[in-house]
Amino acid sequence: MSYEIRVELLGLGDELLLGLRENSHLVHIGDKLAERGLEIDYAQVVKDDPEEIKRFFSESWSRSGLVITTGGLGPTADDITRETVSEILGLPLVFNDEILAHVEKRFERSNKTMPETSRKQCYVPEGAEILLNQFGTAPGLFVQKDDKLLVMLPGPPRELQPMLQNQVIPKLEELGILHDSESYVGFRTAGVGESSLEERLDEITEPIDGLRVAFCANQGLVDVRLSSDDHERLPLERLKEIGHECRQALGHDFVSFGHPSLARVVFRTVRSLEKTLAVAESCTGGLLSNSFTDIPGISKVFAGSVISYQNDTKIQLLDVPDVIIQQHGAVSAETAVAMATGAAERFSADYTLSVTGFAGPDGGSRAIPVGTIYIGYCSPVGVWSQKVVFHGDRQSIKRRATTAALDWMRRKLFKYKAEELVASGVDAD
């Protein structure tokens, strides 16, 4: 694959350079295009200064076949992209009534009068196609000139993302610049570091000419992307086969094709078993529950959660016996197990996951330092606990503990799925 077209991204806005706002466009647009076989070659962020925009846009335009700009299309004084770009392209700005009607309608809907400054947004480079903005006033623009393409998108992600998906990608597909289907195979792994994963997969991937393997490690997970330098020799079907070989080789360290969250993988399995799930968490403080409740449809299996920051809560809301906390401490395998079984009973849930530990920076002792986490898991066939230790700051320990708990449950579910199906009276498949 790899179309012979150079793609560059140009982000606009002082706020990105001053560290006021994260630039999330590169990762989003990069992923959406790569999914369809088009890779971004270069990206830049330029400040709201006409001379800078002129310089870097014209260089980018002369180098590339496709330039995508983000931001700078609003009505305020520092939004000068439209003017600068039309000057460089040699296309005069013309007033567009369709945009005016759209902007006026949006102001009407919120019972406001359109300010005069908003008329600025109605000017477009001559010949540009308008991408109407469903979630804001600034339209996107699509310009074809000198066998090159310019796509201009508004800055706010909730305006940009649907415009990219619903208007830009179909247009690029029509023009034959994007594949009409996915063009790489991605999968997610857990519990293996990036370099040892690379080693384990080398045997499969190295002998294959033209195969590209990219890794991205994040919070205990590593995502792998298999793509091809030559779509004829290594078509998507072949990439899928290679993906399946990797899956075989990795066993339970293979999480899923695509990159679903671990919570989603657990959710799918529990749903397929027609069972329910509850959570009891202490040091992760809602993060574990939140990773479940981000999933649409989770309410079918998720009963709820108790966040027990104090011993009293563990005793009163989760029925952890006082004596267990006295004897073993709140951060112990015994308490983790009691939290899991208590939650199972209180929520009448088939599966429960519990976490107790010290996320720091305070708490902990010499014997049980900050970063010590006990995970508890209760299923129809038994109860388990596991200890893990992490280093890092509070938020990072919370994230790592959440990932560890979810991954552990995923492995347990996978391993005992058949047994549990039998235990719960459902025919195993």
Added chain:
Amino acid sequence: MSYEIRVELLGLGDELLLGLRENSHLVHIGDKLAERGLEIDYAQVVKDDPEEIKRFFSESWSRSGLVITTGGLGPTADDITRETVSEILGLPLVFNDEILAHVEKRFERSNKTMPETSRKQCYVPEGAEILLNQFGTAPGLFVQKDDKLLVMLPGPPRELQPMLQNQVIPKLEELGILHDSESYVGFRTAGVGESSLEERLDEITEPIDGLRVAFCANQGLVDVRLSSDDHERLPLERLKEIGHECRQALGHDFVSFGHPSLARVVFRTVRSLEKTLAVAESCTGGLLSNSFTDIPGISKVFAGSVISYQNDTKIQLLDVPDVIIQQHGAVSAETAVAMATGAAERFSADYTLSVTGFAGPDGGSRAIPVGTIYIGYCSPVGVWSQKVVFHGDRQSIKRRATTAALDWMRRKLFKYKAEELVASGVDAD
């Protein structure tokens, strides 16, 4: 302020362009430098290709007084920054024993032998200062040449961030490139849109020559940054005064100087009252609790939380009367209030915040559509409920509802602080 030095950032790595990994360096480095009066003028992301690195690095080096690179310093084959850059600077690579000792020690500590490929990391451009990496093997580099500065930092944020803070910033300070104290005044507002905030502040800020005002809106909050074009005429002290005038003008819409989370502002107030706090949440599913538990030291005031995804849970763990849910529904002002009072009792907490609503995409009805949220709040002086409606996807509704609940509690706390101090027998100050 604004030193007369052009600053450019150059990020390296295919994974950033393929959408495999978020580039979080720009926002982090941008903020850290701006805090001390140095603004990034331009940023770019370049792929791991020697020709591309050569081209874009040399252009950047010729334009700028300070270039900061991120990534590409590792031991693998695609880490070629060191080689390419030293070629352009005309500085030969020399082997550095200090780095070797450091890398070997790190491998020893984890009982591994250093692989031969890691020797690559021990070569540095002649004359470069080494920035030892506390959290990884790849050292950072600090090069002064032709009255210009080059800072090369490793890619992983947990390696880059401490190196920037502890080694790079002190060096830039010593060289007089950074102010030795903070050089802007930032504050956070809530409940006002960006454009009407700008209007309200114009009266104060517009007459002041040389004052720069930057806005950044995010999830219902707007951050404002006041900085100065001329440090002599508008010193930090004057910026602080202007900040205080803005605070007066904004009343309760002013959240705080700096940019603490709303949860932190609420936490500080509750802690100053020596009271405790609990949460009962349904549709926000742990996000509200999690925003509290991200705060170090929260365990002093936070008792815990119940996440009640089902009516049974609301009834059994929060003592919401069955009849209230029957009569008014689970998404109603009455249920929100009952959840808040139930949690207050169960957790023996002085303050409780509750949220119930439909985050979608399913659920809801014609009368109570997806996005409808009821917030409940219970304090020593009373119980309240408020309805809010948001549009967007599930995660965005969860975030907006969490922000709304926290901001509402913040306003209530602020308004009733004196009364509550009296009610609870503490002398009001």
